[in-house]
Amino acid sequence: MKKRTITAVVILLILLISSISQGMAKNFKFYFDVFNHWAVETIMWASNDVKLFNGYEDGTFRPDNNITIGEYTTLLYRAGKIQNLINDNTDQINDSQTANKILPYIDLNQEFWGYNEIITVADYINQQNRELDFTGIFPGNRLEPNKYITREEAVVLASFFTSPPLDNKESSFKDISSDYKYIKPLNDLVNNKIIEGYEDNTFRPNQYITRAEAAHILMKLYNDLNFLKDKYLEKIQLVNVPPYRRFMLFGDYENITLSNDDRLYRRAIATLEYISIIRYIPYEERHLYDLNPINTLQNLKNSGYWNVVGTNYYLINQTNEAGKLDIYIYLDMLLNYIAREDITHDESVMIFEIDYSNLENLDIVTFALDKWYDSELDPEKKMNSIFLKSKIYSDNKDYIEAIKLYDSDEYFDLEILNSESVEGQDVDQIIEEVYVENMKINFLELSDESKKCYFMNKAYLLLLNNQYYDAEKILRDGWSLMNSSDYDKAFIGAIKQVLVEIQKYEKTQNQEFENSSED
Numbered sequence: 001m002k003k004r005t006i007t008a009v010v011i012l013l014i015l016l017i018s019s020i021s022q023g024m025a026k027n028f029k030f031y032f033d034v035f036n037h038w039a040v041e042t043i044m045w046a047s048n049d050v051k052l053f054n055g056y057e058d059g060t061f062r063p064d065n066n067i068t069i070g071e072y073t074t075l076l077y078r079a080g081k082i083q084n085l086i087n088d089n090t091d092q093i094n095d096s097q098t099a100n101k102i103l104p105y106i107d108l109n110q111e112f113w114g115y116n117e118i119i120t121v122a123d124y125i126n127q128q129n130r131e132l133d134f135t136g137i138f139p140g141n142r143l144e145p146n147k148y149i150t151r152e153e154a155v156v157l158a159s160f161f162t163s164p165p166l167d168n169k170e171s172s173f174k175d176i177s178s179d180y181k182y183i184k185p186l187n188d189l190v191n192n193k194i195i196e197g198y199e200d201n202t203f204r205p206n207q208y209i210t211r212a213e214a215a216h217i218l219m220k221l222y223n224d225l226n227f228l229k230d231k232y233l234e235k236i237q238l239v240n241v242p243p244y245r246r247f248m249l250f251g252d253y254e255n256i257t258l259s260n261d262d263r264l265y266r267r268a269i270a271t272l273e274y275i276s277i278i279r280y281i282p283y284e285e286r287h288l289y290d291l292n293p294i295n296t297l298q299n300l301k302n303s304g305y306w307n308v309v310g311t312n313y314y315l316i317n318q319t320n321e322a323g324k325l326d327i328y329i330y331l332d333m334l335l336n337y338i339a340r341e342d343i344t345h346d347e348s349v350m351i352f353e354i355d356y357s358n359l360e361n362l363d364i365v366t367f368a369l370d371k372w373y374d375s376e377l378d379p380e381k382k383m384n385s386i387f388l389k390s391k392i393y394s395d396n397k398d399y400i401e402a403i404k405l406y407d408s409d410e411y412f413d414l415e416i417l418n419s420e421s422v423e424g425q426d427v428d429q430i431i432e433e434v435y436v437e438n439m440k441i442n443f444l445e446l447s448d449e450s451k452k453c454y455f456m457n458k459a460y461l462l463l464l465n466n467q468y469y470d471a472e473k474i475l476r477d478g479w480s481l482m483n484s485s486d487y488d489k490a491f492i493g494a495i496k497q498v499l500v501e502i503q504k505y506e507k508t509q510n511q512e513f514e515n516s517s518e519d
Contacts, residue, residue, distance in 0.1 A: 159185030
């Protein structure tokens, strides 16, 4: 009796909250038949957070009812669509000839409510080029979409919507033998912790799956797909760089007496920053800003203004999209950078994030980076000079040199530098003036964030160089060495991303082998 009273109070509270927040309640689905059900949280997630399930018109979910082949396939379609795994091609789906090539079932046509979804899922599965396709899961000339789906069929379908597992352990279900025809799909889902089985350690492949069980599988599938959706290896990562650093002065303007040129420079930079945020300068504020900041910077440069790094940096960034700048603008900036001691770490990061792929010779760029490395005392910040050096190499498709940086404890070599003068400045003389003895970094004393960036960046470069197995190894070794749960998601996602590339590579190799055998 007490339990019923508590339940009634909960229902009244929900109705009260719903009446107060009508806007929220209008879109929120709640079913009165899921109280105290083991999957209540999963069902709420699948109905509201991602809106996979709609429930029934009478306000019930019917969690222990079985689910049909058509319903389950449609749910997979919705999850794949939301996660951008499935690209819907409506024209192709509505083409009956194309549809018949995808699925030959005589009991499936456009009159069926889930026709489009089933055809799309089948087409996606068939394009995976695995040993099994959709008709292999449902053989014959009849699909029977209103028939209840078995746990076996549900698992095999789900296996096409999961990321590669990190482990290849064999499942230990009592009712599944090692020669089970779907052992690999089952093992993949078990290793990805999507399928758990029952308390008696059985899988029960021929048992019909319930709506609650389907919701449970779909929630885990959906979360697992985030590892494929999010890109963990797509660029060189840096350590502790502030999110907003687009506009800096590249010099100390606080502790000096400002000249007229200094004021013009600061006003031009402030204008560029203002326009980047507001998009335009209001008429009533025009007297506060520079109406032609790029022209001002160009004039300052031509007049010999001392802050060459600053003027050239903004000239490169603001005008580079319109076409290639004179190569000497880059070299002037780097030579001025080498000769100065007042450029901060964050300003250095901005300088070396510039695209240098249009330079034929990277010697002066790499030397400037080494100057930064040697003059920087903080080992965490020194790492960014290495990371950006590898980025510049990789931007120029020199992946081998980029990878070498991560295997070497030496980052300075005078012999690679070009001794020719640039615009009247002697590079050798500048090098001689700023050379500082190379200081090595103790890797084990670095922060976890620096270590994570090291392993991620090296794996990213190995991936670019098609060294897939090496990339997987460095990620697994790094994850094991760090032993930090804070970065588990990053390492898991990165490893899975590499495993996807390995699957593609091995598939290509197998196809090439088959083609050569036929010849």
